[in-house]
Amino acid sequence: MKTIDINCDMGEGYGPYTLGNDEEMLNVVSTVNLACGFHGGDPSIMFKILNSAKELGVAVGAHPGYPDLWGFGRRVIPFELSELRELLAYQIGALQAMAKIAGHKVTHAKVHGALGHVVSDEPETSAMFADLVHTLDDGMFLAVMAGSQLEKEGEARGMRLAHEIYADRAYMDDGRLMPRSQEGSVIHDANQSIERVLQMLDEQCLISHTGKRIPVAMDTICIHGDTPGAPATARKLREQLEKAGYEIRPFA
Amino acid sequence: MKTIDINCDMGEGYGPYTLGNDEEMLNVVSTVNLACGFHGGDPSIMFKILNSAKELGVAVGAHPGYPDLWGFGRRVIPFELSELRELLAYQIGALQAMAKIAGHKVTHAKVHGALGHVVSDEPETSAMFADLVHTLDDGMFLAVMAGSQLEKEGEARGMRLAHEIYADRAYMDDGRLMPRSQEGSVIHDANQSIERVLQMLDEQCLISHTGKRIPVAMDTICIHGDTPGAPATARKLREQLEKAGYEIRPFA
Amino acid sequence: MKTIDINCDMGEGYGPYTLGNDEEMLNVVSTVNLACGFHGGDPSIMFKILNSAKELGVAVGAHPGYPDLWGFGRRVIPFELSELRELLAYQIGALQAMAKIAGHKVTHAKVHGALGHVVSDEPETSAMFADLVHTLDDGMFLAVMAGSQLEKEGEARGMRLAHEIYADRAYMDDGRLMPRSQEGSVIHDANQSIERVLQMLDEQCLISHTGKRIPVAMDTICIHGDTPGAPATARKLREQLEKAGYEIRPFA
Amino acid sequence: MKTIDINCDMGEGYGPYTLGNDEEMLNVVSTVNLACGFHGGDPSIMFKILNSAKELGVAVGAHPGYPDLWGFGRRVIPFELSELRELLAYQIGALQAMAKIAGHKVTHAKVHGALGHVVSDEPETSAMFADLVHTLDDGMFLAVMAGSQLEKEGEARGMRLAHEIYADRAYMDDGRLMPRSQEGSVIHDANQSIERVLQMLDEQCLISHTGKRIPVAMDTICIHGDTPGAPATARKLREQLEKAGYEIRPFA
Numbered sequence A, B, C, D: 001m002k003t004i005d006i007n008c009d010m011g012e013g014y015g016p017y018t019l020g021n022d023e024e025m026l027n028v029v030s031t032v033n034l035a036c037g038f039h040g041g042d043p044s045i046m047f048k049i050l051n052s053a054k055e056l057g058v059a060v061g062a063h064p065g066y067p068d069l070w071g072f073g074r075r076v077i078p079f080e081l082s083e084l085r086e087l088l089a090y091q092i093g094a095l096q097a098m099a100k101i102a103g104h105k106v107t108h109a110k111v112h113g114a115l116g117h118v119v120s121d122e123p124e125t126s127a128m129f130a131d132l133v134h135t136l137d138d139g140m141f142l143a144v145m146a147g148s149q150l151e152k153e154g155e156a157r158g159m160r161l162a163h164e165i166y167a168d169r170a171y172m173d174d175g176r177l178m179p180r181s182q183e184g185s186v187i188h189d190a191n192q193s194i195e196r197v198l199q200m201l202d203e204q205c206l207i208s209h210t211g212k213r214i215p216v217a218m219d220t221i222c223i224h225g226d227t228p229g230a231p232a233t234a235r236k237l238r239e240q241l242e243k244a245g246y247e248i249r250p251f252a
Helices: A022-026 A043-056 A081-101 A113-121 A123-136 A149-156 A190-203 A230-243 B022-026 B043-056 B081-101 B113-121 B123-136 B149-156 B190-203 B230-243 C022-026 C043-056 C081-101 C113-121 C123-136 C149-156 C190-203 C230-243 D022-026 D043-056 D081-101 D113-121 D123-136 D149-156 D190-203 D230-243
Strands: A002-010 A031-035 A059-063 A106-109 A141-145 A161-166 A205-207 A213-215 A220-223 A246-248 B002-010 B031-035 B059-063 B106-109 B141-145 B161-166 B205-207 B213-215 B220-223 B246-248 C002-010 C031-035 C059-063 C106-109 C141-145 C161-166 C205-207 C213-215 C220-223 C246-248 D002-010 D031-035 D059-063 D106-109 D141-145 D161-166 D205-207 D213-215 D220-223 D246-248
Touching: A002 A022, A002 A059, A002 A230, A022 A043, A022 A230, A031 A043, A043 A059, A043 A081, A043 B081, A059 A081, A081 A106, A081 A123, A081 B043, A081 B081, A081 B123, A113 A123, A113 A149, A123 A141, A123 A149, A123 B081, A141 A149, A149 A161, A190 A205, A190 A230, A220 A230, A230 A246, B002 B022, B002 B059, B002 B230, B022 B043, B022 B230, B031 B043, B043 B059, B043 B081, B059 B081, B081 B106, B081 B123, B113 B123, B113 B149, B123 B141, B123 B149, B141 B149, B149 B161, B190 B205, B190 B230, B220 B230, B230 B246, C002 C022, C002 C059, C002 C230, C022 C043, C022 C230, C031 C043, C031 C106, C043 C059, C043 C081, C043 D081, C059 C081, C081 C106, C081 C123, C081 D043, C081 D081, C081 D123, C113 C123, C113 C149, C123 C141, C123 C149, C123 D081, C141 C149, C149 C161, C190 C205, C190 C230, C220 C230, C230 C246, D002 D022, D002 D059, D002 D230, D022 D043, D022 D230, D031 D043, D031 D106, D043 D059, D043 D081, D059 D081, D081 D106, D081 D123, D113 D123, D113 D149, D123 D141, D123 D149, D141 D149, D149 D161, D190 D205, D190 D230, D220 D230, D230 D246
Parallel strands: A002 A031, A002 A220, A002 A246, A031 A059, A059 A106, A106 A141, A141 A161, A161 A220, B002 B031, B002 B220, B002 B246, B031 B059, B059 B106, B106 B141, B141 B161, B161 B220, C002 C031, C002 C220, C002 C246, C031 C059, C059 C106, C106 C141, C141 C161, C161 C220, D002 D031, D002 D220, D002 D246, D031 D059, D059 D106, D106 D141, D141 D161, D161 D220
Antiparallel strands: A205 A213, B205 B213, C205 C213, D205 D213
16 A cells, blocks of 8 residues: 655644644644744643644654744744754754653654755755754654755765655755745645645656656655645645545654 | 762853853862753753763753743742643753763753752652653652652652752751751851761761751762852862762762 | 723734734724733734724723743742832833834833732732833823722822723622632623623623622723634624714723 | 043843943943843843943943844844834833833943944944934934944934944954954953053044054944953043043933
């Protein structure tokens, strides 16, 4: 049987604030990227989602970011490389301990927002992050984009990689995501995005906005949970995948 | 040969701010209680001290506190028991990961300030904390005060305990610390405090302010590093202990 | 013509987070209590609401709270009286400057959450707050509950007072709010709450849960905006008030 | 009689943390730039310095910065221009209110650290800041560097300007400060720096590191208070200035 994973960022609220539809999305996805308290999230939110995920058989990974609640981790804060390493280790470790008391496990790491872009493609930071994750837990997966620097660093170290494709983001002809600033970068039509996902899986190729095929590995589909219609779209995607013969389960 | 440990709170600065004389104290003590970023400390400070401690053969334990940088963890913030568990797990886990990348280890846990008092003596919180530490790492020590609720909880679980005596704090006849609000609660004279420590070790008894002897276990001497004269006093204490035939080494 | 004011807490989001239905509520109320960045709110949110309020002819007051975003200002944090004065002045001043650049004005002060209760009834804190507001702007109103210590302090200083009644909270026979911990403290039925408000205004009496009448001054009706149905209920209240011949306008 | 002002940044501690020698420096300078709680400072520290300054006849200005305690306001955080305006207004207003309850006044504004550089020289931000200060208080001074964009913006609006020279920083031949990254940018020798200040005042010219003279207006000498020897150097500077016939008094 064919298998595929669906992942979604979660736990990005804070104290009295909620963001996204965590409870609903938890019932659709097979893997969660869980915010670690710096760009969003707090210990209580983390623990609650860890418990729900464990109960539902959903895998949990670390989703650390810049220490910037106000900016939601979407601004580049100029830290030294060593400081980035320290604040990433801090967040991942915090989640590992909380997973332990929830009887669950941290299966992978995927960095959030502006820092995620730096980690994915800036060579020194990619190398640092691959080393860091490998040191913290050599069984931990790196979630990577096909063609990214982080994918190369992970491969070079023989690490476990989870290759991601995005359900609702347009691809360029070189296989990279179209920048959000460009017209057409986000696919808003649910049916169109689901159809494209199925086709990409079927062909094991990214399909660029011009129709170009780029063959890549595919372990997990990244979806978003922070719009009002997100849970309905997510359920539909899952149903269509199951109909097409895929078992939805954690890549880890 | 007789052995004893000397411990001190460290890493309580933040960003540009320093508190205490960490570098100097690191050369005197055998164990550090390292702040974890909530009442003081940040990932860079934590990592720097972990590295120095490793190099110097100094043991490191977690020193988590309330999330209250402004109040330095000295104010009771009314959290639910479950929230306390979550924020304590978060901090200890963060330090464990940072220790891992520094090639060092977290040997014990000792809670800071106002939360330290609650953890030490409030029955539900003591039990929660003993369980938490045991779950996170069943080889981890609890630093405890003789006669505290936390000591009882640790004993009941068969946990490793590090019994502390305070070098510069007066004891009541029941073996508890004299509250800071009382006259004479802090012994400011270095010679007097050193002499008392030696005598307490020699007799294996706390000596109360009235001279009463209370027999207790003694694994480590807690000293303070945040006054200008602290390093000199600490060095003197260490010299006198060594002169009296004690080897200073981590309890862990 | 009879006039009455409707007030609501707003601007309690933070960065990416929203709380309540500020935009909708702004079109119903005549007065806003605007969070000042400590328990919720940030400078951008404050400025946005100040601009909308100015445009809509809605009055704006300061709604400062404890510095506790995580706990949303609902936990008592043990500050000294002098510290409370300083952090309240800081927040009110911040809002005054932002109102100035928005071409608007801060007409009153009403403290949020746990600190609001302390300010309303703890004698030293009430006196401090009345003095503080009077010093910052001797034309500024204090929003007060009938029978509170703060009302007395405001009267003693000859200050402008805005007497509040709550649309959806039950009153005790002594005219105080029924504590939230008690069954029946919140009136969830919109029609019932609107009917009670109209009757209280008509009789110029609080109506306790046993039906007892307590004559009080009434300048403004406090409503809540943070439930999904809040805007609809608020519009209904406003319509019924207008139907009953009230002009809705700021007390200030 | 000739007069000159001496200014120094202060109040940059936080909660338990101190930075610099505020109490000693307050007895030497005639003007304080007071941190407003975002890059350093808290309401209690602000109030304490406002009180001391008032008592000593020392003028106080606002010293706002990026919201970045961890980085001490020395990192550029990418905010929108509108957000910068909002967070600067917030901080200045907070200080104005605190000055009011201390019976003192905010005479000028000078932005801290990384944001200070942006405000001084980035055209849109300079214009925004000049407008902001003018709107908040049209009698408030802008502290400016000779030749800066902010000086031009202030002049264009007919605002009060306080022209600064730096006691311990080398100047380039174009009259700008030598970047800290360059060798020789900071004059560490107290005597040399004092002599240079006196000569610059005497000639009413900046003296560049090559000896070039650049005629500029001079209202205030900026000194630093955050090194161990700072108070002694500051006292010496003041004495030499007084000996040379200058009365030290606030520019405002």
